[in-house]
Amino acid sequence: MSPLDLLMAAPLGFMAAALMLGPSGRWLILLAAPLMAGLALWLALLPPDAAYLVGQWDLPLGILLRADGVARLMILATALVIGAVGLHALAEPPEKPGHAAQAETFWPLVYLMWAGANAGFLTTDLFNLYVTLEMVSLAAVALAAMGSLAAALRYFMIALLGSLAYLLGVALTVARYDTVDVILLAQVAEADLATLLALGLMTAGLLIKAALFPMHGWLPPAHAAAPAPASALLSAIAVKLGFVILVRLWFEAFAAVTGPAALHVLGGLGAAAVIYGSIQAMRQDRLKPLVAYSTVAQVGYLFLAFPLVAGTVEPSGAWAGMTLHGVAHMLAKAAMFLAAGLMLKAVAGDRIADLGGLAQAMPLTVTAFGLAAVSLMGLPPSGGFTAKFLLLSAAIEQGAFLYAGVLVIGGLLAAVYLFRALSACFAPLAGAGPDTASRGPVTGGVQAVAPLALAGLAIVMGFAGTALVDVSAIEAPWATPTVIQPEAAP
């Protein structure tokens, strides 16, 4: 047994078990959360060259699973996020009142997303990635539909278009190179029309899934309307798989084909996303759209890092900054959506102005929101700070002052919109509002601890900086080209 297969098999097993158990399938999360966290930890501690061929069928035909640094960190963060979100959802039902179907189907869908995300982070096969992408997208749309059917339908249609663009790119790649393996492609890819079109199509499709500006239109309504646990999973997991596939494409499979100009297009879109998303977040009156637009901005940083990684011969800093930013955002944003959900349940409205008095009424939850905000703003000491610091140093080192400026301004803008929400919590009750007694219970319990734990982890990441940087470098494409030599087929 190896965590490389169990990380995919266990959630699928839980999915089937949840379907068999029906309404009581929800309790499975008590088993799944620690088990998956253990498996993810096991994966993180594997020797650096951990990889194997499924079924021992050799490339180019077979499928290689590989535990590189990105996969290790993403899978660990996924386990922590889904585990915490699941425990939260156990205590705080995710469904609309009376929707027994949602209460029951929530769990198999979560496990499907879990399996898809883990399988996607581990595989180096572009077609296999298509299937995992669909696992995650399907679950994501269904979870979004639990909040608003209209927003989910829009998300679905756009995601479908993204899938098709990606699939068309994969089809051209298969035809051109007779392989869809990232590692093999890196050795043979040439800059001809078919290859460039394939890369362009795959990139366009994945940018839709990753919700990079200006393809972000579907995200705010879907994420804002979904139930809090679903929003947390959408922002933390669903968006990240698209990003990781893009990393595989741009820095590995087609690294020899991509030019600096194209990388700067991605970086420029990322920079625009940071500014645009932040400004939109500042303009929101309601809490969940604010948090959703913050995702649009935070996704921008991931792509702003692309030219920084490619712009130097020693990209370990920028690479780690990019990866750690992804991880920190997963933890912090999931924490923030869960906290926001609890806060909105406690007050009557959904506006930021309605949050007055919550700091006294539910201190744990507001603390979680605040800690997550610290990481999202990039204040020390937090994972967000480590990531942004690494990116900023890379930008300054390379003389990319435009990107450096966006990094700084983005942090400031995040501070503006997040402090607005936070200070609303500390504001006294609005005069004519309901009295404090009616402001919901002072929730302790798992539902309040889960976001606090996630936000705490986002902060603690800041203290584990060097260790995480080392993990992120495992089998990174720019590192020493230790070509993976899996055991040959019998």
Add this chain to the structure above:
Amino acid sequence: MTFAFDLILCLMILGTAAIALFVRDALAAIAFFIAFGNLMGLAWLGLDAVNVALAEIAIGAGVTGVLLILARARLLALGDAATSTGSPLLLRLGALAACAGFVVLLAAAVLSIPPESGLDRVVAPLMPGLGIENRVTGVLLAFRAYDTLLESFVLLGALVAVWSLAPAGAWPGRPADPGMADAPMRRVAGTFGQLLLPVALVMAAYLVWAGSDLPGGAFQAGTVLAGGLLVAGMGGTIGLPSSDQPLLRAALVLGPVVFLAIGLAGVAAGGLLVYPAGLAKALIVTIEYTLFLSIGVTLALLVAGPPMPGASDPDPEGKG
């Protein structure tokens, strides 16, 4: 097949596609889509890909067609005729220019790649080790079994996603009856269903068995089973099952779970989805038989849609 045949077929494919996309009336569009799917099946025959031809006609034209017809009927009952309405001229012109340019680019890229069966050379020498002849089945159930394993869970997940749409108060429950409301029509369809369901079962079982060596396989067979179940359901031969029936749930997860279990058992022989020497064919056939059953039931329920309130029990016998 000659070039002339291929050319005429391709033109007919494009023609039916264009009508299916742009005709005003939704039912006409779906009818042409089904014709388009059947012609696509012919195209796959022209490409000597019989496995895909079967899948395309059964799933691409058949199941998708029924799915769309049923959705259109349910929309029509709500007063939504799903007619295509024109969009602004400027949008159409812009889209036309963009799509035409894109097609030219795509066609140029396609023409720059010489058609060849490159991986056939890799697949062919590996087949004797599996003990089956059908290379496509070999790829689906051995060399790329991991894709197929995940895909079987995608299908299951799609049904869960459809179920999640059940309105408040309808869970657990049955999908809205897709059957004929008119009693004489129901009788006619019922007679046909009684005849077709056993035939479909036999036919599907044969398709799985043949799929080892001849064109066929679990997906094609599952679709045939789904077709039989649907026709039987429309005629009232079998009642639609309630979403919480344990037997139904077991039928749904059986195939994917057996596949997963065999995959994990492979670890004993060296790794995920490794088939021990000599056992490959037996394991593949086991996977395919359980998978086809689950696929059949899943596809039928996918077409039927989410449980709805007031979908009463039309037939107490439950489902087959």
Add this chain to the structure above:
Amino acid sequence: MSWIDLAVLALLGAGLAFYAAGSLGLLRFPDTASRLHALTKADNLGLGLVALAAAIYGGSLAVAAKIALVWLFAVIAAGTTSQLLARRARLDEARLDDADSAPDGGLR
């Protein structure tokens, strides 16, 4: 060209002629009943002739038996659907006589 090829060609030609006639009837006849009349009669015969041609061309009893099964099921399916279509058409006519009413699901 052997006499078998000739027979196959002749059967195919006759089958296609029936199909063409049936399609023409479908397009030109005024009401559903007569359209169905043209379609089912001509198509069943056309299919029979084409199937016969294919069976002869296949040259083995096993192939011929399979084609016979295909033909049988196609005929049963065609019979069923045309009955359903005819019933549907009658219901629609009755409803039109009743005066206009709410739109209704095509499958019901």
Add this chain to the structure above:
Amino acid sequence: MDLPLPVLLSTGHLYAVTGAALVGLGLYAFITLRHPLRQLLAVNVVGAGIFLILGGLGRGPDATDPFPQALVITGIVVAVALTAFGAAMIVRQAQTRAAAKPAADDNENPAP
């Protein structure tokens, strides 16, 4: 019965180019059509076009590559799964909208 047509393209390229044209047609329809059910149909046409590109370019002189064939079968199954979910969402949305409207018309009950 070879017609005196010049063979402009190999069989594989002919089908692959047809696939490319289907992708373009479907994409145009997806952009210009307003009704989600029609968009879903357009998506299926685009998918069929992509599959045809895969199949056509896998067409060797004497065999068609089983690898793209298997990918196409996987793709067809994923497509029908997504189409079913999409159709169900479209119908449910229409039903919720009809139920939200006052019962002015007699289409109130969410019939199949």
